[in-house]
């Protein structure tokens with residue numbers, strides 16, 4: 075590995091982890107918001123149903139007042155019956171009483187209906203209340219987990235940022251500037267490993283000549299396609315000291331058979 079690049083490789087590992095932590099922390103409020111949705115729904119359901127019960131009670135009380143006033147009128151009507159003289163007046167009175175009774179029946183019907191609706195809505199409130207309690211408990215638990223996660227990540231971030239500062243101080247200034255510029259334009263890594271003849275940054279094949287230059291590790295080379303600084307994992311390979319190639323292997327075989 076190029077000795078110039080090795081602190082940068084460490085720095086890149088830190089930077090990637092820092093970016094990952096920041097991304098994870100950024101998502102936490104969204105997740106909280108999402109987990110809170112069932113709780114908000116349950117709360118709204120309880121509120122709406124409670125408002126309905128209030129409205130229905132008001133309606134019922136108004137019908138009860140109507141009934142009271144109507145009973146009053148019927149009472150007065152019956153009092154007048156004693157003063158009736160003719161049969162015709164009496165028949166008219168009976169008809170009036172019948173109509174009044176019918177109306178009373180209608181008002182009573184409305185009161186009953188309101189009471190039924192109140193009862194039904196109260197049952198809705200009871201079940202929504204259960205749902206609300208459950209949602210609250212679940213959300214409290216989820217929030218505690220996410221808060222703890224955020225706390226742990228924040229602590230790790232503080233630690234990593236201190237290490238990042240320290241490590242940056244150990245990298246040669248112009249190289250660090252180059253690294254930081256590449257990091258910002260590439261949005262991820264400024265350094266790319268060569269693996270199986272490929273730059274892992276852009277997944278393109280690196281010319282063999284460049285690979286051997288990178289392996290020598292005496293200078294910093296960049297990928298011709300993505301411009302990332304290339305590095306090779308392992309000890310620098312000195313010039314001329316090639317691994318055992320096919321030709322050499324053949325020679326060896328021939329040598330042995332002689």
Ligand SMILES: [Zn+2]
Pocket residue numbers: 266273274275276277278297298299300301302
């Ligand atoms: Zn590349």
